[in-house]
Amino acid sequence: MASEDRTQDYNDDLKRMSNKLGIPTPQSIETPITETSQLSQILSGWGNRIKDTFGILDEETKLMSEKRLLHCNVCYMRTGNTCDPRKKMKDNATGEIVTGCGCNISAKSMSPHSSCPLNKWDK
Numbered sequence: 001m002a003s004e005d006r007t008q009d010y011n012d013d014l015k016r017m018s019n020k021l022g023i024p025t026p027q028s029i030e031t032p033i034t035e036t037s038q039l040s041q042i043l044s045g046w047g048n049r050i051k052d053t054f055g056i057l058d059e060e061t062k063l064m065s066e067k068r069l070l071h072c073n074v075c076y077m078r079t080g081n082t083c084d085p086r087k088k089m090k091d092n093a094t095g096e097i098v099t100g101c102g103c104n105i106s107a108k109s110m111s112p113h114s115s116c117p118l119n120k121w122d123k
């Protein structure tokens, strides 16, 4: 699909592309209004990570990721590119001892509805 044919609404994209190709429109894809499940957050993060690789990630998500990575890059919980589940630290806001989430940091930082276990990221 050419970039000028893409929108953020997959159902609109499907409709326009099927009209262009002269074929029946496929059944709609229902997308959740909010990304609340862990699976959707993971898929969203990796999807955006792939978009970034191809240079088609939107500026807003890029900026959000860059701000989050400023915290991750100096965080004790980080091991390589992972928020290390073997490490524990006190959440200064809640006083709770938390472990790393085990996520790939570069992908997670691009998932809008994900959060930092230590609440270091902006809401």
Ligand code: SF4
Pocket (backbone or CB within 6 Å): 071, 072, 073, 075, 076, 077, 078, 082, 083, 084, 100, 101, 105, 115, 116, 117, 118, 119, 120
């Ligand atoms: S997500 Fe939070 S806890 Fe994990 S490495 Fe980043 S700043 Fe640290």
